[in-house]
Amino acid sequence: MALVSHQRLWRPADLIGLLARLVLGVVLIWAGVGKVASPAVSARAVRAYQILPYDFAGYVGYALPVVEILIGLLVVAGLFTRVSALIGALLMLAFITGISWAWAHGYSIDCGCFGGGGTIAASQTQYPLEIARDVGIAACAAWLVIRPRTPYSLDHRFFG
């Protein structure tokens, strides 16, 4: 491959960084796209956590899918990787906190992570799985915050 022939070989850390970017970015975009067309549903999913006041939870529900898509695009493109990944990590921390809150309070809700949301039967809740997934994604984000230089990034192209 051309890349190998005139550049240094990829180190494992480069590969991990690229994978972390793709996982974090694609999941964020996917989550945002699943919600952005149904703002009312998204707002209700946020309200179901019963953390934020009713109206404020609504605004969070409207804005969150857009933020997810934009941050996801930045991460996939590798533009402002460190700042974008930091925002991604903070989002994941917020989601983990929210899901833990709902679990601890005994609410039976769908996390609404990729659309949907709201109250479901207690037997259908998937809190451990949802938290484990978000921890994994947060780990990708943390990697990029610590080591934002990755192959095929706009950061590399624009800023050297």
Add this chain to the structure above:
Amino acid sequence: MRPDASKKIATVTPKGGPNVVVIGAVVATLVVVAVVVAIVIGNNSKPDSSTATAQTVPAGVVGGKGGGILVSGTTSTGTAPAKSNAPTLDLYEDFQCPSCSRLEKVMGPRVASLAKAGEVKLVVHTLSFLDDNLKNDSSKRSANAVACAADVGKFLEYHAAVFAIQPAKEGDGYTDAQLTEAATTAGIAGPALATWQKCVTSGQHAQYVTDVQTAAGKAGVNGTPTVKLNGKDITGTLTTADALTAQVRAAQK
């Protein structure tokens, strides 16, 4: 003396390339604009409250703005006045919700007989959030229709008739013809049918339906069915009709 490196530095420094501040500002502006647009669109996607028709609140509404409909002699003809020790049974349902239909099959007749005998103060909150999930307006239309049925004293009957014809596939919704057919099944006839039809066609209680949904959301009811006895959520305990009766009896003491 050290050699002057400024020439060398100039040759390796990118010239005229994008500037981190410029790109950052553009991205930040895009994010802010997109978020503002999302919030504005989200706010506007709330159900239109300024419909042309004069909006009224249906008969039997209790508990202030967006409260449920109390099943009484007014809203459901042939209902005895609630006994003084009767507990309040709040029912939150959406006519498009399959679990609500299943609950209605198991509990409906018992709930109706307890209410008609005055053993409970039955308050029904017809929610409409599934319209957003299912991308139709059947929950709002059917909720409006049952509110119109309360006006003509056939609330419980119409409530049962709509659940009886719930489409097998969630999301298929109700046609206007089906909602009218349910009125006939519920025994709405003659001048009452004309009153009901006018109320349905004009969406007379559309604002009320929206208010019920908002009030339920503010009260922390985020799913259907939700059943509360004297304010306590007992949804998970309702496996049989007898389980409900037992709890109602216990609450009467």
